[in-house]
Amino acid sequence: MNFLSLFVLIPILTMGGLFLSKNLQQIRVVVATGASLLLALAVGLVFAYLGERGAGNTAEMLFTADTVWYAPLNIHYSVGVDGISVAMLLLSAIIVFTGTFASWKMDFLQKEYFLWFNLLTIGVFGFFISVDLFTMFMFYEVALIPMYLLIGVWGSGKKEYAAMKLTLMLMGGSALLLVGILGIYFHSSTTGALTMNLQEIAQAHAMPENLQHWFFPLVFIGFGVLGALFPFHTWSPDGHASAPTAVSMLHAGVLMKLGGYGCFRVAIYLMPEAAKELSWIFIILTGISVVYGAYSAIVQTDLKYINAYSSVSHCGLVLFAILMLNQTAMTGAVMQMLSHGLMTALFFALIGMIYGRTHTRDIREMGGLMKIMPYLGVCYVIAGLASLGLPGLSGFVAEMTVFVGAFQETDTFHRVFTIIACTSIVITAVYILRVVGKLLYGSVVNEHHYALTDANWYERFSTIILIVAIAGIGLAPLWLSDMIRASLGSILAALQ
């Protein structure tokens, strides 16, 4: 058995443990153990991966394992990782770990909550380790459906509406995706030996260009819905605003990255000609995402909506960078996925903590929180600074790489949209500073807020891990960007 499969097996065992656990104490022990094991595994994987590469192993995918699953259709359970999936697995593990601690005080139906949370985890990890289109798609859908109940049962606000909207829109995306995947599958080989294996499809490169023009948009939009591609992003603000804290963290932090990763690994890798031909349409759409998301964030008053629109903007930037189709921008895209995942998780965790104390998320009803809860305030400022791209934090590294990559495309069209996208940096600063100023500084708006307490141990624990990761990437990004850059070879070769 391959150790990558542990990423799926550990959450399954955690679910089994949850079934057996009798009280809250046992539930907490089980989920904390599961999440810690996952984090340890992900860190171990990074070292093992860097070790293998250092030892001169240049295979595209490492730690591969392959078992035939459905022989008549040549579907395999096939796993393997390259630098990009290693980075995404590390991100997912960190967020699952911190999300588990952010849900420490879940007050009702804890067992069910963590069951669904772990099912979501299975989907996320399974997606990133898969090399086979079928299993990839299956895990993608596994990750979607627990969201409905997680938001519908444990959410807040207009949760039923938001849960239904999110589920149906994402299923709509996966409907497009399934047609695309079937199209890829039935054109995966010139000899008639059909395959679902990503690498084999890319090598065979058998799909005629006119068909690529049909299937590329299907797959790209299918994944793009999850990656908050304009105009399919509308599920995201409602969904994030209504979801419980840890689910918002996981959803904005990891699940939206499934979209970017899929666009990249399936749409562009397998249909490169169409990607080159049609990228302009999606550059326009993602350009709109980036700017529109940022502008929308300015006028929001609900903390979660602000952050959700900010996510639309930042995830739009991921897709934008991918579509530049050059090495630097793509490296930046993956860096941006990591960076946005970490800082948005930190944001949502902090918003959850503030909401848990003040019982409001409306910034007009809060003020001067820095005096009352300095720890949470400082964390919020750090997250904000990462978001607006302060050097030394992860946001700067990612956005810098993205824009440097985007400026390498010298024709007018790319130049214009790069400049438009760049303006989002300024707009981001506007809404971040507005929130920080209104929420944390100034006078205390509500008398009752004086009685509130600062963060307790599990809150400190989860925020510190996220901040360390954000600062870590910001201060020492090279190992990461080298790891990602080295793994882009095959995609760039396909694009030549």
Added chain:
Amino acid sequence: MVYANFLLMKEEISLVTVIVILLIYDIFGSPKSLKYFQPTACILVGIHILLNIWPSPDVTAFGGMYHSTAMGGVMKSILSIGTLLVFMQANNWLSSERAIIRRGEFYMITLATLLGMYFMISAGNFLMFFIGLETASIPMATLAAFDKYKQKSAEAGAKYILTAVFASGLSLYGISLIYGTTGTLYFEDIPAGLNSSPLQMMAFVFFFVGLGFKLSLVPFHQWTPDVYEGAPTSVTAYLSVISKGSAAFVLMVILYKVFAPLVNEWQAILYWVIIASITLANIFAIRQQNLKRFFAYSSISQAGYIMLGVISGTAMGMTGLVYYVLVYMLSNLAAFGVIAVVEHRSGKITIDDYNGLYTTNPRLSFVMMIALFSLAGIPPFAGFFSKFFIFAAAAQQGYYVLVFIALLNTIISLYYYLRVVKAMFINKNEQPIARFNSDNYSRASLVVCSAGILLAGILSIVYESIGMFSFGM
């Protein structure tokens, strides 16, 4: 006539034996010993399934009237397993005061319709097929009217028999036209005489109506909601999976074997029938409150999905269809099992009654939920795999637009399936259905269904072993 020929029909013989044993037991058993009627019936059907689980190779008897293939054996086994599950779920209802005196009849009539389906599947001649169709249809009307003291049940029976007879009549007319233009009723000889003349097209359409009625495809679906609502819940379950499944099997086999020369024409007809069935039924299902009506519309749209396997005309389509019916059967029977138990204990049947069910009956809610997710095609439940394979079969023949429309419809269907999930898990209710323990038979059937839903997809052996016996056109 060679009497040894009868021995070749071993599946039918063993089913007839079960019916005869039950008949003798019902007539001559003392009132005290009749206590064991239910377990005896289940055990006998179980033995029957085990005896025939390994499909026998091709058999032709009575000069080609009877033609049984290995795939036919697989289909019969699936139908028998479904019938056994229905029997287990029916126990609650049949033990009630008013039904218990007629309990024996239920088992025998149900098994008689199953026998009719066996003959339909193994027919080698249109007359044989028609006898099977009638044997499967007419007793079904008595089943629908089984609770005759309830007005709705009696009404359901009348509606069923009237529509069924009309559909069979049209079908028979179609068969007569086929005989008129080709000069034969044997499946093997008909293809040579088919040349898609207008008369033959008419014959095909009339023939199609008969099975379209049993499958409740749009536009032959009008009877479905009323009959499903009025019939006793276990009978509705039987109608929605076994009756429908058998019609799907037979339609596929006949289209592949007999109407192969008309493939372009019937693909064009099916194309629009599929779109209409899936879409219209989905739109109607959204507004339903009564769960049995709700599942009636859901089953109409599922029939449309099932037909996606037929339209491809390939071995892959056949495997996909048989696998789809198996998974659909497990999921639908799980849902109907829950509905039957809840209805028996509380008499409640609407979606609003299910509000807050999770707080009092978490296990039943869980089974219902995985059944609904499986019907909607959500992984890791088996429904995802069956949908994927049937879509793949259609896409392989280039029906990408059709697959796309079907997929858009899965979103609508997810919406209304989630309505039930929402009622059970999210909606608050001051007085939810009280906590109760279900009886052992229902519990066992629900465990089997849930295990099937969870494992039939992940274990590829189910799909692969069905695939071993498939054939294309």
